[in-house]
Every structure is written in structure tokens, then in C-alpha cells.
Amino acid sequence: MNFRKANFSSLRAVLQGIDWGIMFSDKNTEQKWLSFKMILNHYCSQFIPLIRKSRSVKNHPMWLNSEGKKLIGRKRKAFKKYKSEGTVAAFNEYKHYNKCCKTAIRKAKIENEERIAAEAKTNPKKFFKYINSKKMQVEGVAPLSYNNNMVTADTEKADVLNQFFSSVYTVEEPVGQVPPNSCTVASAPTTQWLAQDMVLKGLHTINVNKAPGPDGIHPRVLRELGAELQWPLFLIFSDSLSSGMVPRDWKKANVTPIFKKGVRSQPGNYRPVSLTSVVGKLFEGLLRDHIQNYVVENGIMSSNQHGFMKDRSCQTNLIAFYDEVSKKLDSGGAVDIIYLDFAKAFDTVPHKRLLSKLRSIGLSEVVCTWIENWLQDRVQRGVVNGTFSTWSKVLSGVPQGSVLGPLLFNLFINDLGEGIMSNVSVFADDTKLCRPVNSIQDVTSLQAPYTLNGTALGKSIMEKDLGVLVDNKLGCSKQCQAAAARANKVLSCIKRGIDSREEGVILPLYRALVRPHLEYAVQFWSPVLKRDIIELERVQRRATKLVKGMESLSYEERLAKLGLFTLEKRRLRGDMITMYKYIKGSYNNLSNVLFTSRSFQRTRGHPLRLEEGRFHLNIRKGFFTVRAVKLWNSLPESVVLADTLYSFKKGLDGFLASEGIQG
Secondary structure (H helix, E strand, C coil): CCHHHCCHHHHHHHHHCCCHHHHHCCCCHHHHHHHHHHHHHHHHHHHCCCCCCCCCCCCCCCCCCHHHHHHHHHHHHHHHHHHHHCCHHHHHHHHHHHHHHHHHHHHHHHHHHHHHHHHCCCCHHHHHHHHHHHHCCCCCCCCEEECCEEECCHHHHHHHHHHHHHCCCCCCCCCCCCCCCCCCCCCCCCCCCCCHHHHHHHHHCCCCCCCCCCCCCCHHHHHHCHHHHHHHHHHHHHHHHHHCCCCHHHHEEEEEEEECCCCCCCHHHEEEEEECCHHHHHHHHHHHHHHHHHHHHCCCCCCCECCCCCCCCHHHHHHHHHHHHHHHHHCCCCEEEEEEECCCCHHHCCHHHHHHHHHHCCCCHHHHHHHHHHHCCEEEEEEECCEECCCEEECCCCCCCCCCHHHHHHHHCCCCCCCCCCEEEEECCEEEEEEECCCHHHHHHHHCCCEECCEECCCCCEEEECCEEEECCCCCHHHHHHHHHHHHHHHHHHHHHCCCCCHHHHHHHHHHHHHHHHHCCHHHHCCCCHHHHHHHHHHHHHHHHCCCCCCCCCHHHHHHHHCCCCHHHHHHHHHHHHHHHHHCCCCHHHHHHHCCECCCCCCCCCCCCECCCCCCCHHHHCCHHHHHHHHHHHCCHHHHCCCCHHHHHHHHHHHHHHHCCCC
């Protein structure tokens, strides 16, 4: 659709004149949805023209604009004229257009790179697409190996990949006696919770950069026409919820294969990314929020779960789990940790057992019936370069790419830790078990080999836990090396792929694409050794030297001119911001386990001071819950009692500057 030439004002006027109540009378949910889709598509075709594709298949660079194309055409024309005439005038004309071309191309490249830099934080794909276009990399699906043959046609590739993605689904065995849930909450209210203003709010927050689902309704259309479409969609949503009928379009998914790693010819090295109806996902989001509120209000979700949870993250998971581990190691004890990752966990969730668990926690029958219908009769098809495979049935699992799926998965595995003697920590399906040595019996059991269904588990001195390398001594050197290597790799892409060296281009790209590698979950693995601190800082030193005019300045001068802190100071500042979240902010419900308030009467300092933990080993001394407390206790009362995180950051920066604290 060519939205630049769309006549949305006329489209709005037409839609405002439709009486949706009469249009939907005597229709069930499926019929209402089909009527809505037909009417919307009909008027969109009248007021939103399609983009005409040129017959010539020329892949122009991303930076080439209309002015550049015109000048290139004139330069070629002038060159032909010079070759045919051979006059000085013709040569001078060619030189003129050649110079104009170079100037226009340089300007176009800089403007394009400025746009890419400005969007890098929200749209990093655009940057890497630009880099790959300069490297002339071949992306997409390579020829696939299937039955000892190589499949090259896009349609056949789509079929092979869809067949592989469908092979992981399982047929559910008959449900036996479902164990009673330990949850004792009252049943969720069955009164109507859906409101028209909720639909409008959802329409106004749709991401217009996403692609449409199998129903073909573009998210830009839904967002532009939110005021006109809120009422018919509210009627459809309400009827769908009360009747338990889900439109068939909402149960379809276009599955795009994304290469992971390994050999590109193996179907198993691609992961499926599902694209479903935007309208369907809008209602899923409203229902998810309703269920989430019920779950939170009744304390249903396990405190061990950190995945897909508000105000929880990989970092909160790592800090909570390894705080106990570091305590035990510091006291001279030993801890064994088992890491579990359930294969195809989302795709193999059994539907009947899931529904039994949803009913057991007290979800209303209206909601459970809708979810049951939503899970039934789902289909998917593979997509490769715009060609589709045949449809295949989805027999199990919570739909990948859906909005509701992650919450349903969390509720399904919510009782995972029940009956287990070890400490359990969960992030979605990534699970850790640990058990310290507290007695002679523990020593004996820990020395025995671990098995799972009769298979001995392997041993290792280092594991990647939620993207962070953790070794058997809780050291962070390997993680520092890996983070620096990833950051340097992206920085090299910027150096080779971006022509501009302007601050307005390099700095946003560094902030959006390089620095996150150096600071992901860094409050958990913050370096202690000088060599590790220097290794991370070296990346920022390189990045600041890329900026035009900074080459001859010292590192400290470059930071001052660019308005940057050292990474060491950023980590210290991040410690305090994270502490604020634990003590006063969004992580407050996790703080009681990690920190202890000072109980005696204070004579100086602020009222939120904490007990400073004792330690014997450097690993405990450098752990977040110990190292951050001393500085937190020294902060002024006006800073720690700030009402908002923004106010806290402002006060913190003033305090650090006044005290000359650099890290």
C-alpha cells in the first residue's frame, strides 16, 4: 500500500457513515469478522493505492535518492555525448555532471546514515541491512538438504521448512487425574471487563512498522483509523469473548524461517517466527492484561519465575539466584548447579493439561472457553521470499509470535518447583537448580553422578546462563572478554560500513548497537580485576576515536566533548539506579530476600540504609548485593527519597559530580 498517497480523510468519512450495529445484526462472531474485513478491504482499495512495482529489477543502494538518480542519468547522457562528439564543450559538460554526482551522492549517503543512526535504537535491523547491502551478503534461506537432494525453489523450501517446524508438535495423551492446584483464590469475576476505550487505546499503540498477518490488514490502517474502527472491533471482541468463538483468521500464522547458526542447508538450523493477525493480537493483548492483573492480585505466579514478567528480567534472575550461591561459597561451602533447557518447550505444551491448570487457578469459564477455542484448529504455513507452503495443522503448544502465549506458558509451568528440595530459578523455560552442602548426607548426595531419566548429566566448569558466561568460581573475566569481542565486532561493522564520521552519526550508533553488549546484565557480572575493566573501557576508547575531530584528543577530553561517562562510572551509576529499583522502585517485591534494613536508631545518613554484608572472598565482596550497599548508604537523604526514578538519577549525578566519584 502506498500510504503517502492515501486519502485517509475520505476513508474516515465513509467508515463513519456505516451503522455497524445493523451490519452485524443476526451474525455470529465469524460472520461479523468477515463482514468487517470485507468492508475495510473494499474501502481501503478505493482510497489507498497500491505501490506499483517497476518491471526493471534493479537493486539500488538504500542511500540513492531521486536527485542522485537524475544526476547519474544526466552524467551518463553527457558521457555518451562526449564519446560521440569528442568536443571540449561536451567534455566540460560531462565533468560538470560528474562533479555534481559525487557531491549529491556524498550528501545522500550522509543523510541516509543520519537517518539510520537516529533510528538505530528502535530499528537496529535497518542498520544491519545497510551494512549487509555494502558487503553484498546473501541473506535468506539457502538451498536445503531434503531426502538426499538439494531443494532450490522457494515453494519447495517453504514446504520443507514448514514440514520440519510442524514435526515438533505432539499429539496429547489422554488426561488422567490432574493434581489439585495449591492456589486457593476465588474464581475470577465473570462480569464484562472489556471496554471500548481499551480497544481505542490498543489501536493507538499498534506498531505501524510491523507486517500484516495472513488476513492482510495492515497495522498502519488500524492505527490511522482507530477512532472509526474502535466500535466495530469492540462489538467483535465482545461477541468473541461471550460466545467463545474465535475467527479462523486469528488462528492462522505465516511462519518465516530465520537462520540461527550452523550449516545453512539444514532445515533444523532455522527457527520459526510466526506472523499472525494484527487484530487478533490486539484482542490477545487486552485479554493478557486482564489475566495478568488477576494473577498479580491473587499472588498466583511463582516468585521464582522472572521470564515474561513485569519488572523482572534476566538480570533480576541472575542476581537473585547467584546471591545465594555466592553466600555459600563465601562461607567455605560448595554448591552444585544443574542447568535445564526444555527443547521446543513452547511448541509442545499440551492443550488439555494447560486448560486444566487455567481452570484450577480460578480463571473464569468465559476466559477458559475462549482460550480453548483459540488453541484449537490452528494452522500455519511457511513463507520464503513471498511464496507460501501448504497449510499444516498445529497440534500442540502455545502459538509462537502471539501476545497471549508467553503468559499461558508461564502459568503452565508455574508449579515446576513444587516438591523439589533444591532451589529453583526460572526464566521462561530456562531453569536452574542448586543445592548447597549442609550435612554429611548432602556431601554424599552431591558427590553422586546426576542423571535425568537414566542419562548421566555432563559436567562443565563454565556455562552460558541467560547470555552471561558463568564459571565455577563466579569469575567474570571470560564474560568480559566475550562482551568486548561482541562489541568490537559491531564497532568494526560501523567503521567499515559507515562513511560519515560525524558525531551525530557515530555516537547514536555506538549507544544503540555497541554499548549494550558491554552493559547487558552488567550489575550481575561487573568486573573487579583491573585488566577486565581496561578491556571493556578499550572498546569505548576506540569508538570515541571514530568521531571526526577527536583523533588527537585524550580519552578524557573526548568523553567531555561527547558528553559521555567512562564505562566504569556508568556501571557504578547503574548499581545505584538498580538499588533504587530494589529499595523504592519496580523491583521492591524482590528486595526483602536480598537486603536487610538497618534496625537500630540512626544518628546520621538516610532512613533507607542497609546492613553491609560481611565477606571473606573477593567473589562475594564484588557481588552486586554487597558492593553496592556502601555507596547506597552514603547517598544524601534527598537523593534516595526521590519520588521518581528520573529525579533519583538527576540527584545521583549531582552527588557523584560533587564528590568527584568516577568509579
